[in-house]
Amino acid sequence: xxxxxxxxxxxxxxxxxxxxxxxxxxxxxxxxxxxxxxxxxxxxxxxxxxxxxxxxxxxxxxxxxxxxxxxxxxxxxxxxxxxxxxxxxxxxxxxxxxxxxxxxxxxxxxxxxxxxxxxxxxxxxxxxxxxxxxxxxxxxxxxxxxxxxxxxxxxxxxxxxxxxxxxxxxxxxxxxxxxxxxxxxxxxxxxxxxxxxxxxxxxxxxxxxxxxxxxxxxxxxxxxxxxxxxxxxxxxxxxxxxxxxxxxxxxxxxxxxxxxxxxxxxxxxxxxxxxxxxxxxxxxxxxxxxxxxxxxxxxxxxxxxxxxxxxxxxxxxxxxxxxxxxxxxxxxxxxxxxxxxxxxxxxxxxxxxxxxxxxxxxxxxxxxxx
Numbered sequence: 337x338x339x340x341x342x343x344x345x346x347x348x349x350x351x352x353x354x355x356x357x358x359x360x361x362x363x364x365x366x367x368x369x370x371x372x373x374x375x376x377x378x379x380x381x382x383x384x385x386x387x388x389x390x391x392x393x394x395x396x397x398x399x400x401x402x403x404x405x406x407x408x409x410x411x412x413x414x415x416x417x418x419x420x421x422x423x424x425x426x427x428x429x430x431x432x433x434x435x436x437x438x439x440x441x442x443x444x445x446x447x448x449x450x451x452x453x454x455x456x457x458x459x460x461x462x463x464x465x466x467x468x469x470x471x472x473x474x475x476x477x478x479x480x481x482x483x484x485x486x487x488x489x490x491x492x493x494x495x496x497x498x499x500x501x502x503x504x505x506x507x508x509x510x511x512x513x514x515x516x517x518x519x520x521x522x523x524x525x526x527x528x529x530x531x532x533x534x535x536x537x538x539x540x541x542x543x544x545x546x547x548x549x550x551x552x553x554x555x556x557x558x559x560x561x562x563x564x565x566x567x568x569x570x571x572x573x574x575x576x577x578x579x580x581x582x583x584x585x586x587x588x589x590x591x592x593x594x595x596x597x598x599x600x601x602x603x604x605x606x607x608x609x610x611x612x613x614x615x616x617x618x619x620x621x622x623x624x625x626x627x628x629x630x631x632x633x634x635x636x637x638x639x640x641x642x643x644x645x646x647x648x649x650x651x652x653x654x655x656x657x658x659x660x661x662x663x664x665x666x667x668x669x670x671x672x673x674x675x676x677x678x679x680x681x682x683x684x685x686x687x688x689x690x691x692x693x694x695x696x697x698x699x700x701x702x703x704x705x706x
Contacts, residue, residue: 558686
């Protein structure tokens with residue numbers, strides 16, 4: 337808040353407080369002259385007489401009590417000139433005692449709630465001392481540089497390797513009905529917006545219930561994806577994850593490459609393929625596309641390149657959509673969740689996602705696999 341608005345609110349607050357106090361003291365000190373019968377001498381409608389009775393003591397105690405409380409409030413909290421005086425009240429944030437503010441109180445409450453969550457996680461959901469040790473090691477590495485964007489490549493690599501050590505516990509959690517229920521709620525709160533409430537995705541958003549994974553569907557792959565995200569720091573000066581090809585191969589090359597991709601995919605049964613154009617496209621593929629998608633066109637987890645020979649397509653597998661993908665490229669982004677959810681919640685979320693892709697069914701009292 338600026339000094340102007342801080343000063344303006346302070347002046348209004350003090351003016352109202354002093355005005356009410358002054359009015360009350362004025363009324364208590366200035367007594368009207370009373371007649372012998374105890375009235376003020378005023379008569380209304382020749383019937384109603386005006387008396388001057390003292391205010392009830394209980395009312396005065398409450399009224400003066402609110403004034404005293406206002407003074408205490410001014411001292412405890414930054415109610416007056418908050419830019420200069422932060423009050424004497426404090427809260428605990430990250431193990432440090434800091435002046436009270438609405439933001440600091442929020443952070444303190446979130447920290448307390450998170451500590452309760454972690455205690456429940458370690459006591460009831462994953463009571464495994466070795467897992468707790470691995471999580472503590474991961475937390476100590478992350479604490480060296482909390483801001484992901486400021487981490488060195490060496491530290492980021494150490495954190496990624498430590499994240500992968502948690503993979504065995506994902507399978508353990510995926511067999512725990514209570515853990516899956518928590519993971520499902522985390523998914524619905526944070527992931528359903530893109531992947532859908534049933535996790536079956538939409539054009540441009542992967543289906544998490546099948547076994548087709550761009551970056552791998554094993555526990556360690558899922559953990560790293562949720563922790564770090566995918567393509568989160570796209571540099572406008574660098575090519576997209578799926579770079580545009582029209583400027584390189586021309587419009588005729590785009591149509592040829594798309595025809596070849598269509599010819600090797602399962603979608604060829606629904607489309608009539610031009611063999612001459614497809615042969616031209618194969619030459620383009622063998623020269624440029626195999627680097628990411630592989631010589632067999634079955635994709636590569638290392639690059640996040642999809643399998644082009646199946647019938648599963650993230651953006652669509654018809655001729656026009658394939659041409660559009662090759663022509664302009666694609667840049668799907670999966671945000672990082674490490675700084676938003678924390679390690680324990682990510683483990684629960686990963687276990688739920690893992691259970692979906694391995695045909696686990698979440699029920700209220702059991703997890704059944706067909």
